[in-house]
Amino acid sequence: MSGATTEADKRSNGKGTRTPMNRADLEASVRRGDKLERAQLEGADLAGAKLERAKLRRAQLEGANLEGADLSRADLSGATLREAFLSGAKLAGAKLGKADLDGANLSGADLSGADLSRANLEGANLEGANLSGAKLRYAQLDAANLGEADLGGANLSHADLVEAALEGAKARGADFSRADLRNADLSEADLSEANFEEASLESANCKGARCSKANFHDADLSDANFGGADLEQADLRSAIIDGTLFEQAKLTGARLHGLELEAEQIDSAEAEWIDRSSGGDGSDRRSLRPGPLARPEDEEGTPRRFFGAGDVMRNAELEFGDGAKVQIESRFERCTIRLGKNTELIVGEKGTLEDCTITGGRLRILGRFLERRSPGLIGPSQLHVSARGAVAATVQQPESATHFAFEKGCRLRVRITQPSQG
C-alpha cells in the first residue's frame, strides 16, 4: 500500500510530509476515529478493508482498489475516487457529496441511503448497485451504467442522466424531477410511482417499462418510445409528446389532459378509459379507441370520412373540403383525389392506393401508395411516411415546399420535383 499524508501530518510538521501507513495502520487509525482528511491514497490496495465511519473528506483515492471494502457511513465528501474499483463495496449511509467518481466501478456496491448529491459519476459502472433511498440530486450520471440497479425511493432530481443505461432498474417511487434523461435507456425498468415532473426524456427508450402511477407532468417526452410500457394511471398532463410512441402501451386511467395524440402514436395501445380532466381527478373519463384515427377527443365540427378495410374503389373522383379528415383502410385503384388546403388524408396500415393521383392536403402514409401515372402526389403541404409505410411515387412540391417526414423503416421509391418542373 502506498503511504498516506493526512491533515494531522500537516499540522505536526507544517510541510505535509508523507507518513507511511499500511492497511493495518489505516484501519487502526479509522477505529480510533482519526481525521484522515485529504489523505493521499491514490492507487492503494484496500480491498476488503474495514473502514466503517472513516473520516476521509477530500481524500485522494484515485484508482484505489476498494473492492468489498466496508466504508459504511464513511465521510468521503469531496473525495477523488476517479477510476476507483469499488465493486461490492459497502457504502451504505456514506457521505459522497461532490465526490469525483468519474469512471469508477461500483457494480454491486451497497450505496443505500448514501449521499451522492452533486457527485460526478460520469461513465461510472453502477450495475446492480443498491442505491435505494440514496440522494443523487444534481449528480452527474451521464453515460453511467445503472442497469438492474435498485433506485427505489432515491432522489435524482436535477441529475444529469443523458445516455445513462437504466434498463431493468428498480426505481419505484424515485424522484427524477427536472432530471435530464435524454437518450437514456429505461427499458423494462420499474418506474412505478416515480416522479418525472419537468424532466427531459427526449428520445429515451422506455420500452416495456412499468410506469403505473408515475408522474410525467410537464415532462419532455419527445421521440421517447414507451412501446409496451405500463402507463396505467400515469400522469402525462401537459407533457411534450412530439413523436412519442405508445404502441401497445397500457394506458387505462392515464391522465392525458392537454395532449394531442396522433394516430400512429397509440397504435394498438390498450385503455379501458383515459382521464381527460384538467385536474387529473378522473372526473372526465373517455375511451381511447385503438387504430390510426383513434384520438381521445375528436375536434368538434371536423368532418371525417372513413373507408374501411375490404372495400375496393376504382376509377373514382373524390374531393374533400378544407379541414376534413380522411382515412383510407381500403384499396383504391386509379382514383383521383383532391384535398382542401388543410385536409388530412391518412392511408392506414391496411390501405393501398395504386395508380391514384392525390392533389393537395396533408398526407400520412401508414400503408402503401404506388403510382403509375406521374406525378402521383401533387402539391402536398406535408408528406409523412410511417415506419411501416411504403411510397413509390413522384412528389411534386407546391410553391411553399412540402414538409417531409420519413420514419426509419419506411420504404421509398420517390422522386421529388420542384413546382416549376410540373
Added chain:
Amino acid sequence: MNSNEAMDKRTTVEEGTTFKGTMSSTCPVMVRGTIDGEIEAPSLDVAETGTVVGNVRVESIRSSGVLAGTVDADDVYLSGSVRSDTVIRAKSLEVKLQRERGKLEVSFGDCVLEVGDDPAVEASDTSAQSKSEAKPSVSEAPAAMQGDDASGDPKKGKGKRGNSRSTSIPPAG
C-alpha cells in the same frame, strides 16, 4: 489500425476548408466545411455549416448541412437540405417532423430517394396472389421506381449497396 482505434479517431473538414478530390477513410468523417468529390468512410456527419457534393459511400450518414450528388448508405438521417440532381439510396432513411411549425426540417430539390425494399415488387407479389386482375408490373412502374434510370442524373451509377435491395418485402403490419 484496428476498428476500435479507427472509431476513436475522426477525420474533420473544418469550417472554412474546402476539399476537392477523393477521400477514403477508415475513420468517421465530420464535415463542417465543404467536400467536392468522392467520399468512402464508415460514417459521415455533415454539420449545419457543411456541404458535401459528389459521390458518398458510407455505412451511415447524418446530415444537417447541404447534400448533393449520389449517396449510398445503410442508414441516412437528414435535416438541412438536399440539392437538385441528388440520388439517395439507403436501407433506412429518417427525417423528423419539423420541430418548429412552418419551418422545414429538410428541404429537397429535385431528387430521388430509394429506401429499403422496393414497394412495387411487393405490390406485384401481393397482387398476383390475391387478385386475378392485371396489376402494374415493375416495368410499368413510374420512373421513380426504376432505380437509377429514374434520377435523370448524369452522375448516376450503382454504388456498392446499389439497387440490390429490390426483393420482396413482407406484407405491412
